[in-house]
Amino acid sequence: MCDSNSKRPGLIRYLGLLVFCILVPGVALEAQPPGGVRLKDLARLATETDNAVVGYGIITGLAGTGDTARNTATLQSVRNMLLRFGVNVPADKVRTRNAAAVMVTATLPAYAQRGDKLDVNVTSLGDARSLVGGTLMLTPLAMADSDIYAFAQGPVSVGGFSYDLNGNLIQKNHPTAAYITSGATVDRSVQTVIIDASRSILYKLHEPDFETANRIVQSLTALLGEGQVKALDAARVQVSVPAAQAVDIVPFLTRVEGVEVVPDTPARVVVNERTGTVVSGGNVVISPITITHGNLNVAISTEFFVSQPLIVGSAVVDSDLSGIGTQVVPETTVEVTEELPLSVALPPGSKVADLVTALNKVKATSRDIITILQGIKRAGALHAELVIQ
Structure with missing residues (x-):
């Protein structure tokens, strides 16, 4: 057995080590690596691929905004649809102003099973003016191998309109393109192979x-x-x-x-000239460089004045008045304004964030920053891929 006094040296050493770790943060708290990303967010199974399906269909119920009689395909499609229901109408008696031929597309995801719902896009194929108020008739959707995997049907939703009266046209967006939420039903399951023959x-x-x-x-x-x-x-x-x-x-x-x-981030700088947005990775390094950027604005304005001689309309008869008349005289003004140049010096190991911060301090505009980045890239001091959108 050990008495309490024999335990004190070990306890004292433990407390001393604890105090040392607290007083010296560099020993107690080591630098931790950056947080990782799950593999499922970096990659996918190679067999998990989406499949495109497409079909040809007819939309009915249009208020006279469908295809005209010039579309032979629409006339034939409507007649064939009526024949399937036992209605035989001569081709010259078919009217299609309330119907339109359309193409129907959808995306069939991996692991899709029979009975799943898909969103479909519908686009006009003929000369229909609008698909507002229409209903898509039952349309089979097939893959590239011509096998049918789904069927689409239902009222279409159009995000626009078009009204024409007496030659006056009011239109918003595209009324000949529509969307059907959950408008298709998967009829054939997709078989996705996960493990190959080599396990x-x-x-x-x-x-x-x-x-x-x-x-x-x-x-x-x-x-x-x-x-x-x-x-x-x-x-x-x-x-x-x-x-x-x-x-x-x-x-x-x-x-x-x-x-x-922990993924490796490529050195890349993305610049959007329209919005002035600059997005850079954290590992983009700029070599030591000095930047001087200034603007020279030249404004040229011209004003025209009318010169009216006082002799015109006078009662002098003996004087020679030929060549005398009203003249338009231009007066041009040239103004040159030179702004003070922006001067920034970057030390070794500077990042794009350091450059943008320094330029913002001297009140550089977004367009100035983009122009400077392009110049640094051409000078070979920006060690990253510059992507301009």
Whole structure:
């Protein structure tokens, strides 16, 4: 047994270490790496692809704003639709002013199952003036392989209008394009393959980058073990699935996609000239450079004056008045205004944020900042990709 006195040296050493850690923050609080991003936010399964479906349909119920008789396709489509219901109308008796031929498009997502609802876009194919108030008749939607995967039907929603009376036209947006929320129903499920024949899954990075792909491999290797993860290139990472996990793949994918990775951000500066917006990554470095920027404004204005001789209309008869008359005399004024130049010196290791802050202090405009960034890029001092929108 040990008495209380024998425990005091250890307790004193512990308290002394605690006090030292509190007094020296550099020892107690080490710099933590930046927060990671989940793998599911950086990449997706390569087999998770959306599919486009399209169909040809007829909209009815229009108030005389549909296709005219010049559209043979609309006449034939209306006649064929009536024949399906046992109504035989001669082609020359068909009127289509209340109907319009349209194209219907939708996006079929991965894992779509029978009975799911899809939003569809409807666009006029003929010379209809407006689709307001129309209803889309049952329209099959097929993929590129001509297999039907969904059916669309329902009243259309048009985000515009068009009214024409006595040659006066009032129009807003595009009345010949419409939208149907949940207007299509999936009739055939989409089969999405997750694991291939070699019992592996493939992830596709949203932003291909070799450094990010390598970091993903390192993070997944720490979770799954050596030899289970391999980067094929800057955009694809292959993960081998253990035989025991292949039977129930969902928990395995949950663990894998929950792994946090610190992505490598490319050096890029995005400039929008219309709005004056400058967006820069945190790792964009500018070499030592001195910037001098000034504006020279030249304004030229011309005013015209009328010169009216006093001799015109006088009673002098013997005088020679030929060549005398009213004249228009221009008077031009030139004004030159030179603003004081902006001068900024950047030390080594400066970032774009430091440059923008310095320019804002000297009250530089957004257009001046964009012009200066373009000049720095041409001078080779901006070590980043400059994207101008």
